[in-house]
Structures are given as C-alpha cells and as structure tokens.
Amino acid sequence: MTDASITSLRATFDAIARRLDQVRTGEDRERVKREIIQLFKMVDQTIVDLTTLKEDIRLLVDKYKRLAQSEMSDQVPGFHGSAPAVHADHIGASTFIEKGWSLIALGDYPGAIQALTKALSLSPNDSQAESLLGWAQMLHEEYDAALGTFQKVLTREPGNSLAQINVGYICLKKQMFGEAIEHLSKAIRLDNDKKATLYAHYYLGLVYLARDMLDDAQTFFEKTLKLGPNLIEAYYELGRVQWFAGDREGAGRTWEQGFQANKFNPWGKRCREMLELAAAGREPPR
Numbered sequence: 001m002t003d004a005s006i007t008s009l010r011a012t013f014d015a016i017a018r019r020l021d022q023v024r025t026g027e028d029r030e031r032v033k034r035e036i037i038q039l040f041k042m043v044d045q046t047i048v049d050l051t052t053l054k055e056d057i058r059l060l061v062d063k064y065k066r067l068a069q070s071e072m073s074d075q076v077p078g079f080h081g082s083a084p085a086v087h088a089d090h091i092g093a094s095t096f097i098e099k100g101w102s103l104i105a106l107g108d109y110p111g112a113i114q115a116l117t118k119a120l121s122l123s124p125n126d127s128q129a130e131s132l133l134g135w136a137q138m139l140h141e142e143y144d145a146a147l148g149t150f151q152k153v154l155t156r157e158p159g160n161s162l163a164q165i166n167v168g169y170i171c172l173k174k175q176m177f178g179e180a181i182e183h184l185s186k187a188i189r190l191d192n193d194k195k196a197t198l199y200a201h202y203y204l205g206l207v208y209l210a211r212d213m214l215d216d217a218q219t220f221f222e223k224t225l226k227l228g229p230n231l232i233e234a235y236y237e238l239g240r241v242q243w244f245a246g247d248r249e250g251a252g253r254t255w256e257q258g259f260q261a262n263k264f265n266p267w268g269k270r271c272r273e274m275l276e277l278a279a280a281g282r283e284p285p286r
Contacts, residue, residue, distance in 0.1 A: 005046070012039055061105050093123035100132050109140035127153060127160075134166060143170045161187040161196035165203060172207055180207050198228045205237060214245045232258050232267035239274055240284050252278060 016035050023029050096119035103112035116133035120126060134149035147170050153163045164187040171180035180203070187193075187200040205220035221238035224231060235258025243251035251274075258271035274284050 061102050093119045097129050104136050109136045112136040161190045161193045165196050165200050177207050214241050217241045232262050232265045236267050236270050243284055
C-alpha cells in the first residue's frame, strides 16, 4: 500500500468521524452508517489484497533465493529451500525470524542481522534465530561476530553439524586451518545432516588446497563429488588441484565434466573458462 492510499483512507475516516459528531436526524445516522460500512469493506479488502500480495512476494523470494544460490561462490549452503517453520508467539520474535530469513534470501545481510538481533532480544537463546544470525553475519563477512554466535549455538547443541561447518568455513576464511580441520572433521564424524557432510568435505578440500597439500585436497574433492555430483564448484577446484599436481589431462577431463554437468551454472562456466585458458597455454589462477 502506498502512503497516498493510507492517507486517502485516513481522510475518509476523519471525514466520517466529523459527520458522526454532527448527526442530528435518523437519516443522518443511516447515511453515516452506510459510509462506515463502506469504509470497513474498503479497508478489509485492502488487507486481503495486501495479504495475497505478501504471499506472492514470498514466491518471489523463493525464486530469487534459488537464483542467488547458483551465483554464490564458496559460501555455505542454505538451511532450507523454504521459509523456516516458526511458532507463533505473543512477543513477536517469530515475526523477526521470518523477516531475517527473507532478508538473507534477498542478500540484505545487514537488514537480516538487525531483524535477527531484534528476535533474540525478544527471545534470548532461540537457537533458530541464533543460527540464522550467525549465517547472516558470516555472509556479511563479519567473521568474528559470526564465530561468537555459532559458538553459542554449539555450546548448547554440540551435535549441530551445520554450525560446525559454518565455524569451519569461518576458520578457513581467517586462515585458522587447524581449527577449520577440527570442526569440519567433527561434522563428518557426526554425519547427521547430508548437506553439512557434503560441504564439510568440500571445505576440507579448500583447506588442504590453501595449505598446498594437493593429495589431501584431491581426496576430499573426489569424495565431495561422490556425495554431491551436482556441486559444480568441486569440479572446478578438483581440476585446479590436478593441474597444480601436474595432471593436466586429468584437470581437463574434470573441467569438461563440470561444464557438461551444468553449462549454465556460474561454476560450470568457470570450468569452461579453465579449459579455454589451458588451451591458450596459460596457467589457472592459484
């Protein structure tokens, strides 16, 4: 609803209120009654229309999220493909949790952080709000804040493998490789969430690649592709590892597989770029 629409409805309300104060006859009362009923119907229909529009916007958010996920580089996986299930509560925390999730999906990480911080002020120690807050902080590259948030989650829920891989990812970005290996390995041992297990292998591959431990990196990228053949970025990284290890033919085959697996995926396109780079006699980025 625009400000003009609200102003118009409010002006109608004020006009009716003034006429109601001036009612003198039964005919006047009946006229005002009809006007009040008409205004009520107008507002009620506006609410219905806005509710319908709100649900349609949710569909846009879901569609945008699917597109955005394909554009993300090596960010952590999303928690769910749809809005989180939150309980109704009298203090309104669930409203801010839903808002935070939607803003994360739209890429508005500062807005999500603000909404989820509000949720936690209303419902302290809510694990869902805390996990989403850590996720938003991490995607906004507030790594220290995210690390503190996820550690709170893990203190209460040591078996939360998504929190484990998120901490591992943060440690990777901060080049705290030993801590990264510890958390990612624990997520693999827990093996209670398929997505977390998949990304734990992938991030471990990145850790060992960053440390120039190519054999270990190759092992984890190969395991990643066994667990999730559609994780196209693993083809890209595995190809780089093979290239740096001197297996240029293997690298070419891997990049070709990644490109063929999804030609329209940004990582599939990167695999194609690596093939063209190699064909031109140039080196892939280190």
